Amino acid sequence: MTAAQTIGFIGLGAMASRMAVNLAKAGYKAIAYTPSGKGGNGDIAFLATAADVARAADIVLVCVPDDEALETCMYGAAGALAGMKSGGLVLNTSSVSPEATQALFEAGQKLGVTVIDCPVSGSTPEAEAAALVVLAGGSDDAMQRAKPVFDAIGRLTVHAGPPGSGARLKLVINAIMGAGLAAVAEAIAYGLAAGLDRSMLFDALDEMAVISPHHKRKIRMARTGDFAPQFPARLMQKDMRLFLDAAARLAVPVPTLAATTQQLSLTRRAAEDADYSALIGIMEKIVANDA
Structure with missing residues (x-):
């Protein structure tokens, strides 16, 4: 049930913090980890590591600035993948390279975790108004799993094709x-x-x-x-x-x-x-x- 689900944010900057507000309106709870180590956003609890967030969340939403930040947050003992269970779902809204996107998808596959690359088109005004366009790459089944989240943050989801197509x-x-x-x-x-x-x-x-x-x-x-x-x-x-x-x-x-x-x-x-x-x-x- 949507109301019981927790979104674990990896990165909670200008865009993600606005997504979090709209997801809260849709009934989701939120926890977060920020690569900078900074946190404190109203009712959102900030945890010590990305792995901690992944363990406690139903869905992990990643919104970091570049390939380097993605690698730091997702891999290693403290990375989000270390805390994911088989069957988990990662929504990578970061704008990163096709190579980093493919690497994350393959790493998720090895763990039985579904990874959707879903960067968004729009700036902070669109994020605030839940009017983003979500550009998603993944299977039809993955799209259905993510649809409630995408509908809460955007006005339109474009299913661009298989994994990597959104990026x-x-x-x-x-x-x-x-x-x-x-x-x-x-x-x-x-x-x-x-x-x-x-x-x-x-x-x-x-x-x-x-x-x-x-x-x-x-x-x-x-x-x-x-x-x-x-x-x-x-x-x-x-x-x-x-x-x-x-x-x-x-x-x-x-x-x-x-x-x-x-x-x-x-x-x-x-x-x-x-x-x-x-x-x-x-x-x-x-x-x-x-x-």
């Missing part, structure tokens, strides 16, 4: 998102350098159908100079790096996205904890200095 689809989506933002930033910089009125330019872009709702939100952030992190630059740059590596392994030429990655590396260097849309502000400062 790959997430790279595709974030690559498009990053390239779109870079194009917006460069085009705005040209408009400002060419003498267009700033207010007029930002107002006009907000009305254009060619710009996605996501990127319009980023343009509005840039207009006011508020780059509070909905999707931090360090994480977007990491996802672009993962995409480039994955594409190179398949010999897929991606010159546009390679250039975008360089722009986002610049953004990460300048403001790694700011929203990745800070690239718009960086480009604006460059042309302002030339004025």
Whole structure:
């Protein structure tokens, strides 16, 4: 019964903490472990190790920033897999490489544990509103087991295919998102350098159908100079790096996205904890200095 189930969070940052709120509304209980060792989120109990969380939870939900954090939290004597029982379920919402995703799936198989790669599309506003899009890779039976959790945190679940498909689809989506933002930033910089009125330019872009709702939100952030992190630059740059590596392994030429990655590396260097849309502000400062 859903009301009796406990979700064990491995990582409880900006996204996962909002998922936890919506899962509580759906009747789930929560416990957590954070790789940083920091904890204290209302009624959620924080345990000493990921293994402790896995032992006490019915479902383990992983939300960590990168491959390295995933390895630290999932493997070894204190890792979550050490605390899992045969028949357990791991929902890996982390945006990590296809290789790390496959390794975790295979490690789970050896223990009789079902692992679904299910990164989410959306930033903190969508996580708060339970409006994420879940990008899931796994069998049909696994999807049915996870459906109540996915329904509680998102507005849509895309069954991308077999294990590993969710991770790959997430790279595709974030690559498009990053390239779109870079194009917006460069085009705005040209408009400002060419003498267009700033207010007029930002107002006009907000009305254009060619710009996605996501990127319009980023343009509005840039207009006011508020780059509070909905999707931090360090994480977007990491996802672009993962995409480039994955594409190179398949010999897929991606010159546009390679250039975008360089722009986002610049953004990460300048403001790694700011929203990745800070690239718009960086480009604006460059042309302002030339004025």
